[in-house]
Amino acid sequence: xxxxxxxxxxxxxxxxxxxxxxxxxxxxxxxxxxxxxxxxxxxxxxxxxxxxxxxxxxxxxxxxxxxxxxxxxxxxxxxxxxxxxxxxxxxxxxxxxxxxxx
Numbered sequence: 001x002x003x004x005x006x007x008x009x010x011x012x013x014x015x016x017x018x019x020x021x022x023x024x025x026x027x028x029x030x031x032x033x034x035x036x037x038x039x040x041x042x043x044x045x046x047x048x049x050x051x052x053x054x055x056x057x058x059x060x061x062x063x064x065x066x067x068x069x070x071x072x073x074x075x076x077x078x079x080x081x082x083x084x085x086x087x088x089x090x091x092x093x094x095x096x097x098x099x100x101x102x
Contacts, residue, residue, distance in 0.1 A: 006031055012039050017048040020056025029059055037072050043101075047078035057086045064099055077101045 005028050007015045018024065044063075049056075060076070060083075067074045079100050087096045 009045075011037070012042050013045070014042060015045040015048055019050050020052040020059060022053060022055040025055045025059045029062070032059070032063055033066065035063075035066070037067065037070055039072055041073040041075065042067070043075045043077055045077050046080060046083070049080050049083070052080060052083045052086065054086060054090075057083060057090065061092075074099055075101055 005017045005020075005024065007017065009015060016028075020028070064074050076096075076099055084100075087093050
């Protein structure tokens with residue numbers, strides 16, 4: 001399943017592209033909420049994210065929960081500094097630490 005901003009690299013590797021903001025999140029989430037996996041863990045590469053706001057952060061949190069409901073653990077790689085700052089300002093760093101690669 002691909003969308004212009006969600007790319008499947010393999011059954012265990014995905015990438016998000018572009019902006020994750022209040023304008024783009026609704027369309028991306030319509031795709032991601034249907035995403036299914038049988039993998040026990042997957043990695044999502046965020047190196048191609050240009051901009052992220054609180055709506056993008058919340059979408060990622062929902063994606064983590066969606067995966068957890070499928071017994072899958074998500075690791076976020078290449079987390080942009082802007083997103084790390086949002087984690088810090090939202091006081092969710094401890095929760096996100098188990099889902100982010102340094």
